[in-house]
Amino acid sequence: MVVGAGLPHLPSVLSASKSYSERLFRYARIDRLDRAAADLALQVPAKDEDAAWTEEALAAMYEATAGYPYFVQAYGKVAWDVAPTSPVTADDVRVAAPEADRELAVGFFGSRYERATPGEREYLRAMADVEEPATDADPVPSVPTSAVAQHLGRKPQSLSPARDALLKKGLVFSAERGRIAFTVPHFGRYLRGQA
Structure with a gap:
């Protein structure tokens, strides 16, 4: 068994490189988390620590992250760190957002941008x-x-x-x-x- 991952256009790239490639592979699209899955990604680890997120905080997190899994982790970590008490609130998310944005600008977006030529x-x-x-x-x-x-x-x-x-x-x-x-x-x- 071989498992691989790629961008959304992978099936067309494989098809262009090998005839009948659609018969060789099974494609499963893994995309952004829907709101329920993003909420669970934050709530389950919090519950393990006897903590919680307010509904407003979860909504603010989804708006900030667009359900992108790495962003859920990045914003969630900073919001968790800045929250003085449980539950994590929408205000905690607003306070955390600029720091999360700065971290993503350097380590996530910046590294991608640097790979590009002028x-x-x-x-x-x-x-x-x-x-x-x-x-x-x-x-x-x-x-x-x-x-x-x-x-x-x-x-x-x-x-x-x-x-x-x-x-x-x-x-x-x-x-x-x-x-x-x-x-x-x-x-x-x-x-x-x-x-």
Whole structure:
């Protein structure tokens, strides 16, 4: 048995590389946690420590993390650390959010951004500039590649090498032709916050 993981476009990449690859593998999509699963990820460890989270705190956590598992851990750790008593409240989450954002900016977003070349960074920033605000239904919205090109004042074909390199580095993915999205939520927000 072989178990592997990849970005949402993995089935199409495998199909392009080997005929009948869909017969060789079984795909299971693992995505962001829904609200109930994100709540459990916080409540179960807290219960083990005879602690709890208020309903408002859980709602604030889900809004901050978009259900992305690593973000649930990162924000949850900081909120847990800053909470003076149990239960953890929405105020504790609000106090913790800037520190969690700073930690993610350095260790999570920053390390991804540093892997990109100057041309790829230009593409990422343009994506962030044209990205629509995230919604509950679309926490990581995709953008048209033509909008990225228009924003940069370039022809879409001239940006193909940067886009392809970002795809290979796992910083972006293309779920459908002509559209591109960041692989993690809030990456666009992080880029818009950089000088």
